Amino acid sequence: MPQRILVTAATGTVGREVVAQLREAGAEVRALTRGPAAFPPGVDTAHGDLSVPDSLSGALQDVSTVFLVWPFASIDGLAAVLTLIAENAGRVVYLSSAAVRDHERQAEQLIEESGLEWTVLRPHAFAANALRWSEQIRGNGVVREAYGQASMSLVHERDIAAVAVHALTREGHAGARYELTGPRSLSQAEQVRILGEKAEHPVHWEEASPQEARLQMLARGWPPEVADEVLHAQAAMTARPGPITKTVEQVTGAPARTFESWAAEHTKAFRATG
Template identity: 40%
Template sequence: MILVTGATGAVGREVARLLAVEGPVRILARRPERVTVRGPEVDVVAGEYGDRASLDRALRGIDAVFVVTNSPTEPDDARVAAAAAAAGVRHLVKLSMMAVEEPDADDFITRLQRGNEQTIRDSGVPWTFVRPRTFMSNTLSWAKGIASDGVVRALYGRSPVACVDPRDVAAVAVAALTGSGHEGRAYGVSGPEAISAYEQTAQLSELLGRPLRFEELSPDRAREALLAKYPQPVAEAFLESAERQRAGAKAAVVPTVEELTGRPARPFRTWAADHAEFFGAAGRAE
């Protein structure tokens, strides 16, 4: 059986859904009521990384784990790895980020993920790292501005990024979890094209059938907005990442999705069409 963590997030939820179609899957959730993947083959258990007893219970009879961690302060990867090793788990598939393999990336979040990957390596449990580029779903943060005044506000709107559909990231993770020969491999995952926020705005305008305007934020305004939502090290990491994107560091396309799933990665237009409703009434309701 496979254990999925992070099943209330964009990638973990899709991993759980795909696995549930094929057979039994267990989901570890701090708040089980928020898990939307349900069914006779889905076992949802309450627990969290900081509660070793609940983690041990969730890992009983588990062969592989999809690992999602996001705390900038808690040693959650170490907790999962230690418990997995003790339980005899045979494979850890960790959601990481593509920046860890890029020498010029040295922001707080990238350093943290590099350390987390090393923790997984040191556990002795066979591992696979899934390293996606920026998620297309990050553009959902534009929904409120689109609904209220038809404006997308972002930093460096002309800088390209080979953003990826979270569903494609999940498909790669499931291939690693259920296939053979993936141990000790790290997979960078991108979309099929490099696209800028300005171009994404134009595509959303076409899909929604309404004019949208792009408004570029200054670095100071972007910093102010980020600091209102995140701790300073995290906010500064996002700003450093944006500078790397402006320099072209995130424009490279890699063929991992097609290589591991047998189909091409979805372009932004497809993702946006599938989620167009979130840029309408859902945004106005906030």
């Protein structure tokens, strides 16, 4: 069987890191995207839309393994996509989430029943979520949101990708569900302080009411149920910090990257422009 790996959502936060790390590991990679996109040298590009199973036939040719992101809030269409994958490949690594929302639980179940060898990744909040504050930080250096004391252990997207690459290219990960976090919990106010420190730009947290934060989220185009879910999770993490797992280190052999390292790599996004 050819050892070519298809990466879906290859332009996404985790997908592009999976592509890069697979290339560094010398794997044959095919990147799935709907539009034009640039990938590292040696990466084969395929066009296809996960909501249109027929559009994936070419992308799946001569593929042994698939990194699957399902970028929809329902599993409609997933069974057909999994059937196509199983006709071509033998293994799937699925990017789920630690929240295991209804559609993610249903997706995990379909994957388990697909006949494919599977590994499920359940990351907690991505460090990259901090990019949502970039405009406020670059502007007046004040982040005004709710639940500044909500504490969570953000996971670096390169660590999620590193775990994915192990599961995609090595044996011993079949049937595993990996819950992924960073190495320590930080409150949202501490995260903002660290972003300012690394960008050499004083930044502080200003506490807003949950009602005000909800209105801001809706104004940014978030669906009401997502805004409510996020605020509910933040309220819970104010009372009790999110968990910390050792899974990144157990799978990859390297300690999980810190939020400080993520912030140091992304100073450009947070530096004042004026």
